[in-house]
Amino acid sequence: MQLENILPSSSINLPKTFYNLSSSDSANNSPGSSQIEYQEVERTESESTNAPKKYLSGAGMMGEGEGDTFSGTKTAPDGRKGSPVLGGGGGGVEDDLTSGRRYNIDDLGSDRYFISSSQAGSDMANPCSLFPYAGQTGSVYSASNGSRYSASLHYGSVLPPAGFSSSVCSSRSQFASGGYQFSQGPGCLYPSYPATGSSIGSMSLPGSAAGARAQVYLCNRPLWLKFHRHQTEMIITKQGRRMFPFLSFNITGLNLTAHYNVFVEVILADPNHWRFQGGKWVTCGKADNNMQGNKMYVHPESPNTGAHWMRQEISFGKLKLTNNKGANNNNTQMIVLQSLHKYQPRLHIVEVTEEGVEDMSNEAKTQTFTFPENQFIAVTAYQNTDITQLKIDHNPFAKGFRDNYDSMYTAPESDRLTPSPTDSPRSHQIVPGARYAMQPFFQDQFVNQLPQNRFYSSERAVPQTNSLLSPQSEDAGAGASTQRWFVTPVQQAGSNKLDLSYENDYSTSSLLSYGIKPLPLQTSHALSYYPDSAFASMAAGWGTRSTYQRKVTTGLPWSPRPSPPAFPEEQLGAPTKDKLPEESAPPPASNWLETSHSLKSVDSTDSGVYSMVCKRRRMSPGGSSTENSPSIKCEDLTTDEYNKDNPKGMGYYAFYTSP
């Protein structure tokens, strides 16, 4: 589907249902108004006059429930918005079409951070418990000029520069004082959730298509958290700059056969203009909410089936940020932002027809997901050196700036833990740069083992391995065990978790969960169809425990020999849940190391083996029929071929180094 046909560059359609900012004076919906309130409104036909029906809805979707953070918002007409069933118990997962083991949430495990609308909705009583972040909300107001989107302003997310203050959650006045009062309802976060659904309409979801409620996982969340801790900055340039970390999600709970458009929207996170002063970000005046320009980035794969979206990681690695208002060429979608403003990316999933047309006859089937850790301040030049260093350390493209990197490692270049741009975004169209998603993550974990002379020493203060057994982890409550990695409102409930949540998320525990939790079913999928995808990489990483365990025994955590990348069939096809006691208990520190190894190996594997082998096979058109399928090729490589070449279980290294 050609995006240009479905995504008007200028007049982006709005979801039928959205939150309309209203104030005491309807005409005065200025974001700066202290009387501003957000209300759910039903989109009228007239309102969408300028919005062609053929579009990717979502432009103006902001708002629904601001706070969708960690809680997907679904503008379901049956009032169930915000109540997608969480995987484990899973109504959504138990859906007829999605109940396949392949997408069984149980198999997905709880290690991943995902948003469940239902969770959010069920925990509205204590919105603050949903997030460790303060004032994480999300609202949308209707621009006076009718172009809601372009003028949309999102005041929902307010992240205190100081960090995460739970106090904010308990006081809406903060916003009021700041001139932004949110009609969030009780609490500061997602009070509007329950109302959201009910306000949309009475039509109930069929249960299948419209009823498919998605759960979204932020794949590289640990990395995001790292940046978030220092207040993420994103460079914007005239030509457009990619985000790093970039947005990468895994989605579950969609109707396998239904079509969806998936896109990211970047909205203003707060009403302030920011300035980096005295080593920290401080507000400096009001934000300019008149910024024109595209705020959306539609995933190139849109529209596509739910099966497709759930098959592999959905990466937005090619999403570019620019400050060039005129930069809106159809070839490369760029999101126009304004420097020194804080933004909040949001993921929208809109069910559409096969042609990519939203079914206007049906109520909005929009699901919105917001992760507070995705917030960032747009800058034209980095302000915080910590951020700069993090970027350099984690972004493969900035490898050249790692002055001390080589000296810091004894391992040769090829064996670095540092990801390599081998996983070029150009290497795969479906998951552009997706593999990067894991790369930063890999390093994200290893970086903690780097010498202490790194800039962001604060991170060194985080006892990665110890955190697994830290009191905080233990105090994390029930969520610390089985659902430790499962960011749900329930898990985060409790005031004492406000602080812990972040720490825990940021801790090695979180990281570990990423590393050790396989997605066996999706893994096989990813490997079968998108061997080059980040998902495959991730899956591989999660499935190499046994190997890296061996590596660990060598006592060389930085062993230059990456562990075998092979994806044991047992891991490819069978759930490994039972093999992961970590799910029910915090993994021991040793597992942390193991995970690291696995990740490293995967990284190396993914970037090395795949490129090498696939390139080679490209020259063999006369080969077997399977040669035509890149995915199969790699699958063969990672399984059959690997096993063949390593009948004795030889380390992957041998294969890797053998031309």
Add this chain to the structure above:
DNA sequence: CAAGTAACAAGAGCATAATTGTGC
């Protein structure tokens, strides 16, 4: 003076052409 811009160097992937090896 802060912010924005353009040029720069470094690292890396990809496409293509050139070279080399193999089989007939």
Add this chain to the structure above:
DNA sequence: GCACAATTATGCTCTTGTTACTTG
């Protein structure tokens, strides 16, 4: 010697953060 396959080399493109300069 020819044809084909495989490998290697080269140039282009892309990415990154840095730097110097310009702009308001």
